[in-house]
Amino acid sequence: MVISGIALAGVAISxxxxxxxxxxxxxERDRSTHRQMIYLTMGDRALAECLEPPNGPMPFERYRQIIFANLIxxxxxxxYxxxxxxxxxxxxxxxRHFRGEIGRLHWEYGGHDWLRGAIGGNQRRxxxxxxxxxxxxxxxxxAGPAIPAADYFISGGADLDPQNP
Structure with a gap:
């Protein structure tokens, strides 16, 4: 009797x-499919027009940046x-993310909708x-204004090699 109870508990745990x-x-399959679709839309304006429209007109390049920030x-x-x-x-x-213009734009653009859509699964987390x-x-x-995207990088200088700073 005890052994069958233990076996039943083992089956239930399994x-x-x-x-x-x-x-x-x-x-993971769903997330992977979503990522693939987003990557496709980032490279093709006609496909991007299948997504929800931006809250206001913006250059396609900026929309791509916001979409990528959403993936991040x-x-x-x-x-988490x-x-x-x-x-x-x-x-x-x-x-660090919200120091930059794109991170803030992404959150200003869709933070409310993102949170509403993302909350699921483990509600407490x-x-x-x-x-x-x-x-x-x-x-x-x-803390102050965001760092403009145009100021993220310098031009004309040698790139830093992370292997050899």
Whole structure:
């Protein structure tokens, strides 16, 4: 009787783990499909017109930058949901991200919609992520103007080799 109870508990645990693995695989498949579609739209204006229109007219290049920033945010969200990134690392990453013009534009453009669409799965982690992003964005805005994208890089100079600074 005890052995059959232990065996039944083992089967239940095994089924639960299998369900979690199946959901994780399905979620990754969906994210991968989404990424592929976004990459295609970033290179083709006609395909980009199949997405939701921007909140206001903007150059296609700027729209591409905002879409790519959205992919970056999505990656951080997934890493946070999985526990691969902790609160302090997320805050540090967002602090640096929101120093720049494109990061802020992305959040101004679609932050509200992004959070509304992204929250799912582990609700507690999603709410914590949302709170950290909102706080980080607010802190960056309060710290002063964003660094303009045109000022990110210098021209004419030699590129720094990260292997040989």
């Amino acid at each position: 089924l639960t783990l299998q369900e979690q693995q199946t959901k994780a695989a399905r979620d 945010m999505g990656r951080w969200y997934a890493a 949901q999985l526990g691969d990134v902790d609160d302090s690392t997320l805050r540090y990453t967002l602090e 999603a709410a914590a992520f949302a709170k950290i992003v909102k706080e980080s964005y607010r802190a960056a805005v309060n």
